[in-house]
Amino acid sequence: MARKVKKMSNKRYFDYSLLFVIIFIVGFGLVMIYSTSSYTAQMEYGSSEYYFKKQLIFDVLGFIMMYIMYRLDYHVLRKIAPAFFALSLLLILALIPFGKTANGATRWIRFGPIGVQPADVSKTAVIIMLSAAVCAAGSKIKSLLYNFFLFVLIAGLEAILIMVISSNMSSALIILAIAFVMIFVAYPKYKFFVVLAGLGAGGVAALYNWLLGIAHQGMTENFRMNRLLMWIQPENYSSGIGYQTVQGLYAIGSGGLFGKGLGKSLQKLGFIPESQNDMIFSIICEELGLFGAMCIILVFALMLWRIIHIAQNAPDLFGTMLAAGVFAHVAVQVVLNIAVVTNFIPNTGVSLPFISYGGTASFFLLLEMGIVLNISSKIRLER
Numbered sequence: 001m002a003r004k005v006k007k008m009s010n011k012r013y014f015d016y017s018l019l020f021v022i023i024f025i026v027g028f029g030l031v032m033i034y035s036t037s038s039y040t041a042q043m044e045y046g047s048s049e050y051y052f053k054k055q056l057i058f059d060v061l062g063f064i065m066m067y068i069m070y071r072l073d074y075h076v077l078r079k080i081a082p083a084f085f086a087l088s089l090l091l092i093l094a095l096i097p098f099g100k101t102a103n104g105a106t107r108w109i110r111f112g113p114i115g116v117q118p119a120d121v122s123k124t125a126v127i128i129m130l131s132a133a134v135c136a137a138g139s140k141i142k143s144l145l146y147n148f149f150l151f152v153l154i155a156g157l158e159a160i161l162i163m164v165i166s167s168n169m170s171s172a173l174i175i176l177a178i179a180f181v182m183i184f185v186a187y188p189k190y191k192f193f194v195v196l197a198g199l200g201a202g203g204v205a206a207l208y209n210w211l212l213g214i215a216h217q218g219m220t221e222n223f224r225m226n227r228l229l230m231w232i233q234p235e236n237y238s239s240g241i242g243y244q245t246v247q248g249l250y251a252i253g254s255g256g257l258f259g260k261g262l263g264k265s266l267q268k269l270g271f272i273p274e275s276q277n278d279m280i281f282s283i284i285c286e287e288l289g290l291f292g293a294m295c296i297i298l299v300f301a302l303m304l305w306r307i308i309h310i311a312q313n314a315p316d317l318f319g320t321m322l323a324a325g326v327f328a329h330v331a332v333q334v335v336l337n338i339a340v341v342t343n344f345i346p347n348t349g350v351s352l353p354f355i356s357y358g359g360t361a362s363f364f365l366l367l368e369m370g371i372v373l374n375i376s377s378k379i380r381l382e383r
Contacts (some may be wrong), residue, residue: 013313013379015372018306022066022354022369025299026362029355030305036268036283037357042116051276051357058359062366069370070377077371078318081132085154088125091118099166107166113163119381120360122158124368125184125324127177134186135318142194147183155179170348174332181328182321185311230348238333247272259289276357278349281341296355300334302379310376319375324339325367329353 034052041050074138091109095118099106108115133150137154140146150155159172184193207228227241234242234249251267265286268275277284285293304327311323336350353365 010074013139013243013376015306015310015376017374018310019373021299021303021306022366024357025303025354026063026366028161028296028299028363030059031262032055032280032284032355033276033357035263035287036280038271040274040276043270049072053230054359055357057368058362062363064364066366066370066373068371069367072374074319074322074374074378076134077128078135081129085125085129088118088122089161091116091121092165094118095165112358115360117226117358117360119166119168119175120164120358120364122162122171123175123178123329124302124364126155126158126179127322127329127368130179130182131325134182141186144187144189147187148267150180151183164350168349170336170350173348174336174350176283176327177332181332182325183184185324188320191251210320227346234343243275244279247342247345248279249343251279251282251286252342255286255289255293257289258291259285259287262287278337278351278356279341280351280356282337284355297334297338300330300353304331308370310372310379311338313379314375315378315380319378321371326372329368330365 011349028204030052033055034049037051038048042050044050047109068192095106098109100108100110100115100322107117107119110116115316130150133154134141137146137150145282155175157179161173162168162175163172173267182191187193225374230237230242234240234245242308251265251272260266265283267286268283272279272282281293281296284296288295307323307330311320316319316324330353333353336345336348337352337356339345340347340350352363354362
């Protein structure tokens with residue numbers, strides 16, 4: 001009996017589902033940014049469209065870059081990975097003489113009217129550099145020690161610089177989480193990660209019990225410790241550092257099943273500071289209700305499913321690692337943002353991808369989406 005052989009056709013794959021999801025989520029983000037920021041923008045800048053217009057400009061630039069990255073062969077990224085990684089480090093170091101300080105943290109560099117957050121550049125740089133390093137490692141990738149070396153050298157260096165220079169712990173944790181997921185994908189053995197996950201869960205449980213024991217002592221002089229105490233009992237700090245969290249929970253609770261209606265939020269009228277940023281999910285819950293919030297979560301789930309599908313079918317290891325890195329970037333930020341807004345974890349200042357206000361973040365996320373679409377276009381269909 002003759003063996004059946006699968007033949008590869010000349011037709012290439014393109015993930016239109018992912019493209020549709022990207023366009024939808026960016027459009028929805030613009031609508032929510034206008035809805036949440038119109039009152040604040042009118043009060044501060046005299047124009048209700050101030051934040052909307054700025055975000056729209058960066059989204060348009062992001063879609064242009066997404067198209068460029070789609071047309072450019074993604075293998076070029078492997079050659080420029082060291083240079084791009086070095087550039088991201090230089091941008092972080094540039095915060096020392098040129099950084100703009102706000103709320104006790106130095107996170108922005110201004111180039112005329114444009115502000116750039118080096119942490120957003122670093123996330124993309126780590127994805128590209130770690131993907132190139134894994135491919136260059138060859139059989140060494142089977143060594144746990146070598147994987148740890150890559151993790152520390154690439155992700156650890158970026159994370160330490162960001163945390164020390166810009167006091168941006170949330171971005172540092174996201175970079176470490178992205179690298180952890182990518183190493184998990186590259187390393188062929190999983191037992192170590194299962195043990196590590198168990199130890200991590202035990203550590204979180206021990207931390208929670210310890211915080212419960214000292215919560216009755218009240219505020220301390222340590223800012224980060226106060227954030228942890230606020231996470232345990234936010235109602236006790238509702239007039240201070242817990243104000244934003246409590247107001248966000250009010251917004252979520254008042255939305256009910258179907259919400260108050262688009263544009264009809266009360267908490268955005270000065271009650272939640274800068275609601276168009278990290279706390280935008282709470283306004284989504286208030287205006288669109290639990291149903292609307294679940295729909296957005298499902299849209300993100302669809303996006304992540306398409307990205308992981310592309311990673312599994314990528315034509316080479318480099319494509320798989322790039323797609324896995326983008327998957328980790330989006331997944332980690334979505335999970336952390338929703339967990340913070342609902343007070344499942346301490347407040348870390350993580351934005352909601354494609355929806356929260358932030359030009360640099362949106363630009364580099366769309367750049368990464370262009371890379372993923374590029375990888376999808378290199379997949380050959382089987383007959």
